[in-house]
Amino acid sequence: MPRTLIEPFRIKSIEPIRMTTRVEREHLLDAAKLNVFKLRAEDVLIDWLTDSGTGAMSSRQWGAIMEGDESYAGARSFFRLEAVIQDITGMKHFVPTHQGRAAEKVLFTAVCRAGQLVPNNCHFDTTRANLEYLGVEAVDLVIAEGLQPALIHPFKGNIDLARVRTLLEAEGGRIPFGMLTVTNNTGGGQPVSMANIRAYAALLKQHGKPLIMDVCRFCENAMFIKMREPGYENTSIKAIAQEMFSYADGATMSAKKDGMVNIGGFIVLRSDEWMDAVRNLEILTEGFPTYGGLAGRDLEALAVGLQEGMDEDYLRYRLRTAEYLGERLEASGIGFVRPTGGHAVYIDAKTVLPNMPAAHYPGWALCNALYLEGGIRGVEIGSVMFGKRLDDGTETFHTMELVRLAFPRRMYTQSHFDYAAEVIADAKLNARSIRGVRIVKQPKYLRHFTCECAWV
Ligand SMILES: Cc1ncc(COP(=O)(O)O)c(C=O)c1O
Numbered sequence: 001m002p003r004t005l006i007e008p009f010r011i012k013s014i015e016p017i018r019m020t021t022r023v024e025r026e027h028l029l030d031a032a033k034l035n036v037f038k039l040r041a042e043d044v045l046i047d048w049l050t051d052s053g054t055g056a057m058s059s060r061q062w063g064a065i066m067e068g069d070e071s072y073a074g075a076r077s078f079f080r081l082e083a084v085i086q087d088i089t090g091m092k093h094f095v096p097t098h099q100g101r102a103a104e105k106v107l108f109t110a111v112c113r114a115g116q117l118v119p120n121n122c123h124f125d126t127t128r129a130n131l132e133y134l135g136v137e138a139v140d141l142v143i144a145e146g147l148q149p150a151l152i153h154p155f156k157g158n159i160d161l162a163r164v165r166t167l168l169e170a171e172g173g174r175i176p177f178g179m180l181t182v183t184n185n186t187g188g189g190q191p192v193s194m195a196n197i198r199a200y201a202a203l204l205k206q207h208g209k210p211l212i213m214d215v216c217r218f219c220e221n222a223m224f225i226k227m228r229e230p231g232y233e234n235t236s237i238k239a240i241a242q243e244m245f246s247y248a249d250g251a252t253m254s255a256k257k258d259g260m261v262n263i264g265g266f267i268v269l270r271s272d273e274w275m276d277a278v279r280n281l282e283i284l285t286e287g288f289p290t291y292g293g294l295a296g297r298d299l300e301a302l303a304v305g306l307q308e309g310m311d312e313d314y315l316r317y318r319l320r321t322a323e324y325l326g327e328r329l330e331a332s333g334i335g336f337v338r339p340t341g342g343h344a345v346y347i348d349a350k351t352v353l354p355n356m357p358a359a360h361y362p363g364w365a366l367c368n369a370l371y372l373e374g375g376i377r378g379v380e381i382g383s384v385m386f387g388k389r390l391d392d393g394t395e396t397f398h399t400m401e402l403v404r405l406a407f408p409r410r411m412y413t414q415s416h417f418d419y420a421a422e423v424i425a426d427a428k429l430n431a432r433s434i435r436g437v438r439i440v441k442q443p444k445y446l447r448h449f450t451c452e453c454a455w456v
Helices: 022-031 059-065 076-089 100-111 125-133 161-174 194-206 218-228 237-246 275-285 296-309 312-331 362-374 414-429
Strands: 093-097 117-120 137-140 178-181 211-214 250-254 265-269 344-348 379-381 402-406 437-441 452-455
Touching (some): 076 093, 093 275, 100 125, 100 211, 100 250, 100 275, 125 137, 161 194, 265 275, 312 344, 312 414, 362 414
Parallel strands (some): 117 178
Antiparallel strands (some): 093 265, 250 265, 379 402
């Protein structure tokens, strides 16, 4: 058996990427005020800003798009997708939305009240923001291992059951439901084990609380379970996913990830209890419940995409790709969050720029260096994203300075990854020439998206 794992697809349609020179990129980054969010995508060679909605659809999905039924109410495309989702999730109710945060907004507004509290392994930032907007406290209870980047553990996305129990006993009256994010994006795309999902659901049930899962990357999570959790080696991805969903009472999903589509999301719920409120809000904000902010063709593409997302050959290649880049980084002495997650590699910028002071934003500096060095766009997850400038002009800094490289699905081949590994290794070799930045203009919230910087 050959050891090389190949991309399990052939390329039928291509999108050219534009080669740029380093001198050109220097001008482009200067014009973007040293903020890669402000670059035009066509000036980026390898765009690893996010895996959300950026992947390639298959010929079967493009074919299905022609089948889209654009009827306002009761479209055929809705029922086709509903059947696929009911089969995977076992849930009675399916409510489409235009993307993940819309599913969160509709569900939380229907169910939550100010003063409540929701536990999760880690809330994704839109999940946290949607809860906090309603006056609900979002509490992250991932296991301690999940917070140590260099530590190897098979399921770093697991929720800490002892802390959940303590919280349920102390604050049970304030908790409308428990949440669990699979995989744990905020913690590095790390999976949650089946044993943890089962035990968490049982604990919630003892206290009469439903479990709502955030299932953006349930296929990647299922593949990790197959590869790492004893007893699942010979179980199909679909059967693993079905078991994961069997412990939940509902879920929200951004289909822009494992749904293999460029736009879409949904809510699923097992019981009728919240459905009247959810349906009313859906009509108010997203649209009639059989299209929910999506075109019929989007529903068709998702019905196919959800099935392709569970393909084992695809998932093996997907997880191996991230692992492969990790191995290349390790060989170059570059630190990263370990083990590599499902959808991204998080480089520890402090291992490339150990002497750069936090005030020069090493994560941001490395992000800029990867663009200058090789036209690669990642995203800083460090002190520009999570630090703050206080009213007295002083700064707070984040504990970690990471650069996340998130991989669009079925889009880049091994040579792109080899190229990236070379660029990152070169950045480390030339670390002394990498310059830090200062922020010269910033908005009050979410400054990383729009801030303007200058070289120090
Ligand atoms: C875990 C998780 N939940 C929710 C969302 C929000 O989804 P969307 O971007 O489709 O609104 C994301 C998006 O990145 C995510 O990763």
